[in-house]
Amino acid sequence: MIIELGHFMLVLALALALIQSVVPIWGAQTNDSRLMAIASPIAIMQFLFVGLAFAALTHAYVTSDFSVQNVWENSHSTMPLLYKFTSVWGNHEGSMLLWVFILVIFSALVGAFGLNLPPKLKANTLAVQGWITAAFLLFVLLTSNPFHRIANAPIEGRDLNPILQDIGLAIHPPLLYLGYVGFSIAFSFSIAALLEGRIDAAWARWVRPWVLVAWGLLTLGIAMGSYWAYYELGWGGYWFWDPVENASFMPWLSGTALLHSAIVMEKRGALKVWTILLSILTFSLSLLGTFLVRSGVLTSVHAFATDPSRGVFILILLVAFIGGGLSLFAWRAPMLKQGGVFSPISREGSLVLNNLFLSAATAAVLVGTLYPLALEATTGAKISVGAPFFNATFGPMMVPLLIAVPVGPLLAWKRGDLFAAMQRLFIALGAAIFVTVLCYALINGGSALAPLGIGLAVWVMVGALAEMQLRIGLFKLPLGKSFSRLIGLPRTVFGAALGHFGLGMTLLGLIVASAYQTEDILVMKPGDQTSISGYTFQLDGFREHAEFNYVDLIGSFQVTKDGQQVAELHPAKRVYTSRNMPTTETAIHTIGGVTQLYLSLGDAQENNGIGVRIYYKPWVTFIWLGCVVMFIGGCFSISDRRLRIGAPARKGRAKQAAGTA
Structure with a gap:
């Protein structure tokens, strides 16, 4: 019942x-x-x-x-x-x-x-x-x-x-959906503004908290999905440019652009039409992600649907909402009042640059994701678009954007001074150059461009703190005065600094883990040893363990360095008895909170041997810790009193309310 x-x-x-x-x-x-x-x-x-x-x-x-x-x-x-x-x-x-x-x-x-x-x-x-x-x-x-x-x-x-x-399933999909669906509010606000034919800075103030909520939760959802794949699949990877991963990444990129565009509109009344368009496109990409995952056109652990009628239904919804939203935009947008003008060298100009690069990056990911599907649908040919394409298109567009990230907040509204902003970033630039030279001098192996990427990450991280340092007068005023100024800063300033700092952390983790990780894939028997990056792994043996619905074959590995025990790792091959399906249960040991030893078991081999995959992944946890810092930055911005109490009243609203009463 x-x-x-x-x-x-x-x-x-x-x-x-x-x-x-x-x-x-x-x-x-x-x-x-x-x-x-x-x-x-x-x-x-x-x-x-x-x-x-x-x-x-x-x-x-x-x-x-x-x-x-x-x-x-x-x-x-x-x-x-x-x-x-x-x-x-x-x-x-x-x-x-x-x-x-x-x-x-x-x-x-x-x-x-x-x-x-x-x-x-x-x-x-x-x-x-x-x-x-x-x-x-x-x-x-x-x-x-x-x-x-x-x-x-x-x-x-x-x-x-x-x-x-896995516990990841308890966290990842709800967070992802909160981000996906959260952007529906921005979409609805935009359609409502187009229907009313009125959009202003107050509108941006009302929309921005909802965009922040959706963006922050989607950030956490993507990070959780990445870490889930990292420890659950046993391949040692955290991002594969899989179409389902791209389906969540595209609205995140577009949502990031929307967040920055809404700031310009709120502060200066500019970019009105562009902000409306981004609101429609961001939710459209969320709907597209729903279609890709739920229609059955993709074969993935995430793609549950296989009934073609479902795909057709979602496709109709896509056409209705995306086509309807864009059609209404094309009809009503020319009637909207344009915002104020500004110099290209200004904070508004830097945010427009941010939007252009993010939009182009979103388009690159969209093409790489949909092109194989469109080609198969039209010609029947099957191709795979993977990391080489995305690294060659997405990566180069991110470099100038990341260079500009610390500069934008230091430019004045309407008309800025680029030379003065760069002078204020002298410490950040010095730190980036110093770290780059140090990496070239001390680190052997890895990509020749990796030290430059590390320097770029340091530039973003140190530069993120520059605006706060200037606002509180650190190193210029007495420490007590600087601390009192720090306490009085708007929380949106903390939020922006943490968001950009977290971005730098994630970039640093991606570069170091990708360029300097070491890997060993081999067959081991009880008593065998192998060494990787100074750590020795010895397989002591196996044991079986049974639970209600699965059976484990657990390996026992002793990890030592310079003769001292570092850890005891217990990776497993698990078979779920009901479906007779195997899974890989990895064993991970974190060193100093940043570097990880990663161990997973493969298939059983002859003579009591088993396949073993071992990774040494330096600074890999920064990938996900950076996402958490970005989320915390979003929470700081949402908690700002100016967003919690809402926008100032529109002109004439009091008269309208009085007339209605």
């Missing part, structure tokens, strides 16, 4: 979404405050209904109700409770229900906390959210119903894909 109630809750939510998509926007067109006021309570009710549906499916998984086809296909009674929970979204149907649930959460937040929004803007925004919600609820109910019953309930389930039985 709970399952039927969950299905009924989705039907009720669809009915409310249809009302929300029509009534508030009609009220906005007719200036009927009562119709516009309907949007908020309907959005909150949708959240309750979809939440109850999600809870019903979760209950079916936790209680192992195998009369539900979705539960039978993706769960097992002996699975740990944690994985019964995460199995809810470890499949196509459940993941799409999670997508819709997050969508209505954001809609409800706008309805409940958007108290400072003008009534028309709020009504139009929630109406657009209603369009998106209704479309995806139809998709779930018509093609991806998670509540379908089986007439004769099986005794046992088929188990969850073993690769997905």
Whole structure:
């Protein structure tokens, strides 16, 4: 009965979404405050209904109700409770229900906390959210119903894909979806502004917190997915330019451009049309990512759907929302009032440069991702576009952008002085040159360009602190005075500095780990030893270990350096008995919080031997720690009082409110 109630809750939510998509926007067109006021309570009710549906499916998984086809296909009674929970979204149907649930959460937040929004803007925004919600609820109910019953309930389930039985699954997809779906708010605000024909700095102030939330969560989601692949797949890689990885990376790049463009619009009233376009494109790329992963056109551990009808349905949604949004933009954008002018050498100019390079990089990733699919669809030929293409196109576009990152915040608005900004970055430039020369002098091997990349990372990291140093007068004022100034800085300044510093950390980790890692792939028997980067690995032997739903073959390795024991590592080959599928359980030892020893087992060989893959990965943790620092920077910016209390009132808004009353 709970399952039927969950299905009924989705039907009720669809009915409310249809009302929300029509009534508030009609009220906005007719200036009927009562119709516009309907949007908020309907959005909150949708959240309750979809939440109850999600809870019903979760209950079916936790209680192992195998009369539900979705539960039978993706769960097992002996699975740990944690994985019964995460199995809810470890499949196509459940993941799409999670997508819709997050969508209505954001809609409800706008309805409940958007108290400072003008009534028309709020009504139009929630109406657009209603369009998106209704479309995806139809998709779930018509093609991806998670509540379908089986007439004769099986005794046992088929188990969850073993690769997905990991704590990473509990974190990665929800974070990724929060980022994907979070950009729907920016899209809805943009469509609402186009419908109203009015966009200004206050609009940018209202939109920016939502963009920050989506961007920060997507950053964490991508980082978690990267680390999950790193330790779970046993290949020692953290980024493969896989189409599914690219599907999440493209909206991150576009969202980063949108975040910076919104700053220009908020501070200077410029780039209005461009900001609207970026809002539409960023959510469009999120929808494209949903299509690539959920339509079945990709073969990946992430791609759950295989039914062509689902792909066609999502393709129709893509055409409707992307085509409709861009068509409305083409019609209404020329009517929007343009912002103020500025010199190319200015903070606005640096942010425009940022946007150009990020947009070009997004286009390069988009072409590399879609070209093989388009070629196969049109000619039947299959090609693979991998790291060489992306390194040759994406990498060179990032270098000038990274060089410009520390300079932009030190330029004045409207008209800046590039020479003066570079003088203020003297310490950062000196540190970058010193580190580059030091790397060339002390490090043998690796790429000849690696020291230059390390110097670039140091330039970004040290340069990120330059604006704060200038604002607090460090080294120029007494230390106590500088500290009091530091406490009084706006949190957006901390946020920007941490965001750029985290970017430098990730860049540093990528370059050092890629250029200076060492690898050894060999067959080892008990008693064998091998050395890599000064560390000696000795295989002592194997043991078997059984749990409820899998069996492990665990290797025991002693790791020593200069005769001193460093660690004892226990990698394993695991076989899940229900599906008879093997997985690799890597063993990782972190040295000094930055460098890792990475060990994984391969297939069994003759004479009691086994394949072994060993990596020494210097500074690899900076890749993910940098993403965490970027997220923390986003949190600082969101917590700024100026964003928490909302935007200043638009001109004439008080008169309009008085007239309505």
